[in-house]
Amino acid sequence: MKIAVFPGDGIGTEVTREAVRVLEALPLPGLTLFEGDVGAAGYRRHGHPLPPETLAMAQSCDAILFGAVGDPSCDGLERHLRPEQAVLGLRAELGLFANLRPATTFAGLEGMSALKPEIASQIDMLIVRELNGDVYFGDKGMRTTADGRREGWDMMSYAEDEVRRIAHVGFRAAQGRKGRLTSVDKANVLETSQLWRDVMTETSTQYPDVTLDHLYVDNAAMQMVRAPGQFDVIVTGNLFGDILSDQASMCVGSIGLLASASMGERMTEYGTFGLYEPIHGSAPDIAGQGIANPMATILSAAMMLRHSFGREAEAARIERAVSHALKDGIYSSDLGGVLGTAAIGDAVLERL
Ligand code: NAI
Ligand code: MG
Numbered sequence: 001m002k003i004a005v006f007p008g009d010g011i012g013t014e015v016t017r018e019a020v021r022v023l024e025a026l027p028l029p030g031l032t033l034f035e036g037d038v039g040a041a042g043y044r045r046h047g048h049p050l051p052p053e054t055l056a057m058a059q060s061c062d063a064i065l066f067g068a069v070g071d072p073s074c075d076g077l078e079r080h081l082r083p084e085q086a087v088l089g090l091r092a093e094l095g096l097f098a099n100l101r102p103a104t105t106f107a108g109l110e111g112m113s114a115l116k117p118e119i120a121s122q123i124d125m126l127i128v129r130e131l132n133g134d135v136y137f138g139d140k141g142m143r144t145t146a147d148g149r150r151e152g153w154d155m156m157s158y159a160e161d162e163v164r165r166i167a168h169v170g171f172r173a174a175q176g177r178k179g180r181l182t183s184v185d186k187a188n189v190l191e192t193s194q195l196w197r198d199v200m201t202e203t204s205t206q207y208p209d210v211t212l213d214h215l216y217v218d219n220a221a222m223q224m225v226r227a228p229g230q231f232d233v234i235v236t237g238n239l240f241g242d243i244l245s246d247q248a249s250m251c252v253g254s255i256g257l258l259a260s261a262s263m264g265e266r267m268t269e270y271g272t273f274g275l276y277e278p279i280h281g282s283a284p285d286i287a288g289q290g291i292a293n294p295m296a297t298i299l300s301a302a303m304m305l306r307h308s309f310g311r312e313a314e315a316a317r318i319e320r321a322v323s324h325a326l327k328d329g330i331y332s333s334d335l336g337g338v339l340g341t342a343a344i345g346d347a348v349l350e351r352l
Contacts, residue, residue: 001031001270001309004061006054008039009083010282011292011341012067018294018345019065019301022321025349026314028305034061038090039069039083039282049081050089058090058275062268063308065301066090066277072284087277095264096275097132097162098169099241100303102259103248106326112253112335115225122229123252126173129241130166131262133158134192136238158192158237160199165265167203170235174210180232181212184220184240196237217244224248255280256293256334259300261307270309276300286333290340293332295322298348321351 007016036054037045058064069083105123113120138155174181183200185193204212217240249258263274278296306315330347331337
């Protein structure tokens with residue numbers, strides 16, 4: 001089990017260290033960790049945020065555990081040398097087209113949500129966002145028309161195979177959960193969405209154990225705040241997913257608790273290759289103080305064991321340890337507590 005660990009910058013290095021301790025404490029025969037430089041750390045040591053040796057390491061491993069990139073000292077650099085290019089480069093080079101973002105309210109943390117506690121307590125959903133298509137990758141431009149008006153455009157397009165491959169990710173995820181898949185689109189207005197809806201419906205015949213329904217994105221945004229308990233798995237395109245997944249993350253509370261997976265089609269001898277990272281960034285405002293919450297990264301490592309290594313038992317063990325720690329009031333600064341990064345790691349390890 002070869003895992004590439006890319007801690008990156010700021011709190012990325014601090015939180016990744018704790019996730020590595022958790023992985024090393026589990027009975028995972030053949031576990032081998034390799035460490036590579038990305039982000040500002042990559043730029044400082046190798047002159048590039050995604051050095052060729054780092055990319056080669058990623059390609060030779062079965063999964064990537066990623067911390068965060070971003071460093072204010074790089075603000076003056078040209079765009080292609082900025083730390084953030086590391087994560088974009090890995091997504092592109094490794095064909096990671098499916099972004100999985102679970103949002104679950106942990107027991108005892110209902111009061112941290114932006115929603116009413118009794119509504120927040122119902123939340124247990126997974127957003128599956130398409131990551132390589134849509135309006136972000138279509139033809140785009142800006143021009144001035146003959147009569148002097150500026151005009152900008154971004155072409156939204158999806159090909160049916162792009163929709164089908166993310167549909168399968170959504171249906172399989174729903175099979176492993178409560179068997180409900182909600183496809184979010186804007187089929188009343190957009191042709192891309194009509195294609196999206198048709199392909200979702202066609203694909204559903206292969207998954208008779210999953211209930212598929214469709215929601216327009218505006219209604220989905222409203223429902224997520226009104227009654228988020230109705231959602232199990234949501235599958236949606238790049239643009240709608242970008243917005244809805246940020247909305248979902250704030251429905252459950254702290255940014256220091258939310259994990260993510262980015263996956264593609266590449267298979268290893270253990271499962272699907274993927275990149276696993278907390279949804280937060282490098283948090284320069286608290287970097288170096290040892291107070292960042294490592295739970296999002298620890299939970300990302302659990303997702304890695306589940307999705308890239310088929311190690312459901314160990315994944316669930318990590319998740320139970322984290323949720324017990326939270327029940328016991330093990331809180332870092334983002335949750336209004338005083339415990340530091342290493343102390344949180346210790347508390348999770350004890351419960352593991
Ligand atoms: P951020 O997520 O780094 O921080 C936002 C706020 O949340 C800060 O006040 C921070 O202290 C707090 N926070 C974040 N994670 C925390 C944790 N684990 N425990 C406790 N508090 C936590 O977002 P921001 O400030 O917008 O970006 C900082 C840098 O990170 C930028 O350079 C940005 O480009 C980069 N970034 C990188 C990402 C990645 O590597 N995938 C994702 C998001 C941002
Ligand atoms: Mg976003």
